[in-house]
Amino acid sequence: MQAKGKVIAVTGAGSGIGRELALLLLTKGAKVAGVDVNAAALARTAALAGNRATEFAEFVTDITDRSAVEALPGQVIARFGTVDGIINNAGIIQPFLRLKDLDYGTIERVLNVNLLGTLFVTKAFFALPAATARGAHRQPVEHGRLCSRPRPDHLWGRQSRREAVVRRSWG
Numbered sequence: 001m002q003a004k005g006k007v008i009a010v011t012g013a014g015s016g017i018g019r020e021l022a023l024l025l026l027t028k029g030a031k032v033a034g035v036d037v038n039a040a041a042l043a044r045t046a047a048l049a050g051n052r053a054t055e056f057a058e059f060v061t062d063i064t065d066r067s068a069v070e071a072l073p074g075q076v077i078a079r080f081g082t083v084d085g086i087i088n089n090a091g092i093i094q095p096f097l098r099l100k101d102l103d104y105g106t107i108e109r110v111l112n113v114n115l116l117g118t119l120f121v122t123k124a125f126f127a128l129p130a131a132t133a134r135g136a137h138r139q140p141v142e143h144g145r146l147c148s149r150p151r152p153d154h155l156w157g158r159q160s161r162r163e164a165v166v167r168r169s170w171g
């Protein structure tokens, strides 16, 4: 699928990989619904979009808030008329501790965002009728992982990672 003319929702578009994915999709001619819990960060992504900023819409949403997430597809369609795909990128990492040293509050926070939040987003967009969205939203792109392991390449490679995600999905 080519990115040009497509409407893609990107969670975690306020920073890091999500921001880079959003900006790359915009340069490829896509419209991007940027979703993030951090309003200021999302506004910064919009500012970085430059002359493509009109094709970027900000949706300040906590993906662990199920009712807010359920309202999201309708808001994206109200703004762009349709939705073609979602990139489940938003996520948090736990401190790099041994399991025995991780407290349950931290474990639950990570599971709520990375597992349930991702599930809420995917399910909300999958609920759209094919006539409303163009169908491709039923193939969500996941690129985070539930738990991160400490490896040096966690600190590098954002550029190649975002290129790989977009190339694999939208040409």
Ligand SMILES: NC(=O)c1ccc[n+]([C@@H]2O[C@H](COP(=O)([O-])OP(=O)(O)OC[C@H]3O[C@@H](n4cnc5c(N)ncnc54)[C@H](O)[C@@H]3O)[C@@H](O)[C@H]2O)c1
Residues within 6 Å of the ligand: 011, 012, 013, 014, 015, 016, 017, 018, 035, 036, 037, 038, 041, 061, 062, 063, 064, 089, 090, 091, 092, 093, 113, 117, 143, 144, 145, 148, 153, 154, 155, 156
């Ligand atoms: N950076 C890496 O090397 C690396 C490695 C493995 C996995 N990942 C995963 O890739 C994804 C992006 O990583 P990153 O380094 O760009 O992270 P980041 O922290 O720079 O960006 C994550 C974004 O998600 C947003 N977010 C967090 N919780 C949210 C919530 N509840 N609702 C909505 N938005 C929320 C944050 O505000 C932030 O803007 C994450 O899921 C991360 O776990 C990253």
